[in-house]
Amino acid sequence: MSKFKFPTAFTILFALIAIVAVLTWVIPAGEYERQMNEALGSEAPVPGTYHEVESNPQGLTSVILAPIAGMYDPGLLGSSSSAAIDVALFVLVIGGFLMVLTKTGAIDAGIGWLLHRLEGREILMIPILMIAFAFGGTSYGMAEETLAFYALIIPVFIRAGYDSVTGVAVIMLGAGIGTLGSTFNAFATVVASQGAGIPFTTGIVLRFIILILCLAAGIAFVMRYAKRVKVDPSASVVADQAEENRRHFLKGSAGDDALPELTRTRSIILLLFGITFAIMIYGVVVLGWWMAEMSGLFLVMSIIVWWVGKMDEGSRMDEATFVETFVDGARDLLGVALIIGVARGVVVIMDAGKITDTILAGAEGFVSGLSEFAFINAMFGIQILMSFLVPSSSGLATLSMPIMAPLADFAGVGRDLVVTAYQSANGWVNLFNPTFAVVMGGLAIGRVSYDRWLRFVFPLLVILAVIICAALTVGAITDPGIDGSTTETSDTTSN
Template identity: 40%
Template sequence: MNKKMSKKKMGFPTAFTVLFIVLIFAAVLTYVIPAGSYSKLKYDSDKKIFMVTKPDASVQEMPAKQETLDKLGIKVDIQKFADGSISKPVAIPGTYEKVKQNPQGVKELFQAPIKGVYDTIDIIMFVFIVGGCISVLNSTGAFDAGISSLSRATNGKEYVLIIVVTILIALGGTTFGMAEETIALYPILVPIFMAAGYDAIVCIAALYMGSSIGTMFSTVNPFSSVIGSNAAGISFTQGLTIRLIGLIIATVFTIVYILKYGAKIKKDPTKSLIYSQKEEIEEKFLKDYAGKSIPEFTFRRKLMLAIFGLAFVVMVWGVSTQEWWFLEMTTLFLVVGIIIGIISGMGEKEFVSKFVAGAGDLIGVALVIGVARGINLIMDTGLISDSILNLSSGAVQGMNPYVFIIVMLVIFIVLGFFIPSSSGLAVLAMPIMAPLADAVGLPRHVIVSAYQYGQGLIAFITPTGLILATLAMVDVTYDKWLKFIMKLMGYTGIFAVIMLLIEVALK
């Protein structure tokens, strides 16, 4: 009893608790920090002019020309406004003014999360529909069947299993944020890896690190790249190329790291970090292994996976060339989910049940987005967001861009420890952090990269994330995982810094 109570006290708070603490803190700050505001510039696509809203709420129209931006000191190409890459109001440097204080009380505090949900309903609906679509696909056994068929094809060349599984899961991570979905794969793949002469850590590494590297170097992941870029006021296609290069390189050295450990285990099983648990884990996973039912990788399942993958190609095309946004993207995945349901042959009741269950699994993510937005609303309504931005901008004025971006990476590592939700962190932090890039002359996509790398890196080990649930499924203790992963985490951290410095150099 005492041990349980002790563990409870030492546990890490959930993302909701952290966000509510930050929410209360933000409300308190509206009493402490002087209220103020920048003049804000927004592009009117209908009139093709700039609208400048001043701190006193008066509005001034200005010609939509590069000369206007240069005059106002906004270091952005006018084309980014014209093509919709930047759709949110931009603070105009040097226009900050103090205004009348507007502190937020208890009433505003409890209304903020609800208003935050209302304010982000387009993002939340997108999250629900994607969750439903993934759930329908998962229920067909397409993911399990695809990976299982590959494991049979690698008989005698077990190292290929590590390579293929890691690459496929990394692709899932970089495209749709595959993370929790991997939980269903452990009961199938752990016995396969162990039968091939590896230990359970190799399987965990292939799945968990494949997912982690994929999400860390996200390309079209709607839960980080898309939402993070949207919160930064840019298109997620900006910075996509450099992150794609990072994904390829990081995946390669992650695979090499796992292969080296795996080869050592096959040669000498006593070198396994979990050798003392060998009999226990074998009893759990290899007993009755021959009788396990593994889905067949039929043409129907191949077709469903192909259609799901094609959806992301269509999404990139739509956003890049057809001015699509959340309404169109959400509609796309609703249609894809229905098509997969029809192809799978499942009945109407089963389809609806799986779809709703998948959407329901992401209610937590959706509410985190809303609560996080509520924090922004408290600060905005309390008129302190611009004051904090002004103070932060002052702190980085004249700071070397290379030093600045490393500082940003460290900040996101810390934030990612307490808020493991990529979408929640994006909506909370991006509106504040992204404009700081303007102050040091960097494109905002560099901040998006710093956010992804920082949160992705800490996800390797953070107890507030998915790792403890993963280890519990395989009966591997946390300290053993730390021994395995810390070197790779260090290598990946150094690589992330190098990639950010390259992005700065290429600005």
């Protein structure tokens, strides 16, 4: 009898699209009235206005077209996120940029230098990098941007004697836990606080506590796994792919032990690589850049790297080789680009079937009248469910906060706790959410199947959930209730 093989990410996502389409025939269609919320800068649901509307069940044609619609539909559910086609193009350009960089030998040379400097202490890369990615997550919700790092960081860990899962975990868990513990993230904390009618700094101490505890747990978890894999490679969840992964991620190197020399030209190229990401972060945080601008940046830097490489015979490429190399790199990430649109197809079906607001209305009724302890934990659970359906942090905040935050007034807890429950739940789910393109894209680049990622990350998910629930419970018990600013803003939130 043949051994069961877990389906690919594409199959899983198409199945989810079909399941949600079936639900549009079962769940009543409904909508909240929406009006402009000046604080959010977009339309938001008005509490108490939910009403049923004519159903719009989604059939076979809708299921087939959902991934395509998911590619080009911008701002689903009122979110400020880019259309998936923008993200997909960004991924393809990153693939081209990284392949050009690899062709110069700069990446392999840099890996060799780093491993030499950290000889015997390679494990330190895990806390250093996870803290760096967590800063990006907590400050601006670093997500799609992480896709640029996998092809660089995974080879480093494989060279150091670890596996591809270690590299994926450092990036995905580092940035994801940072987003889970967002402190001043404009796409999560700030948007949600505006929707709740409170300053985003309210509740920031509890969020810092959640961030520190969860990040410490994540670092310890990944380090423990990495140590075990280095001692016993068969302990890796991708042990059967070890040789194949080594060939894939270390292609083009001079051999297992003979890495290219870190010449002056290659050092300049690596410096340009670092400058590229510094410019990207500055552009996103300060200048308001998004996918188009970031794609343009990586395209320009690919050309600059090519020109600089002409200074060194070992890094030199003619024009035809440069173009061919860039296209080959984009081709390597084509599957990742396609999966991003498929992942958004679930949200397309929900939105077209008009069941998102019905689910939100059910959640509104479920938490009404609960005690402080029960309310905040139920809120965390509801936001987990909503995050599966609406993975976009800004989209979920815009959709749910105007409805859910005022309920805190009746439960006797501060609205800041609802914001914290929302962002913690959204960040927690997006560590493994199959409808979140960043998860499926990162796993595809790392060559880690979804079932193996679940097997690896499940114990940590339990630990993080316990930490979050404990923090929210303590916050609810010690919270004296509604502060003045909450009461004053409740009317403006609804209007």
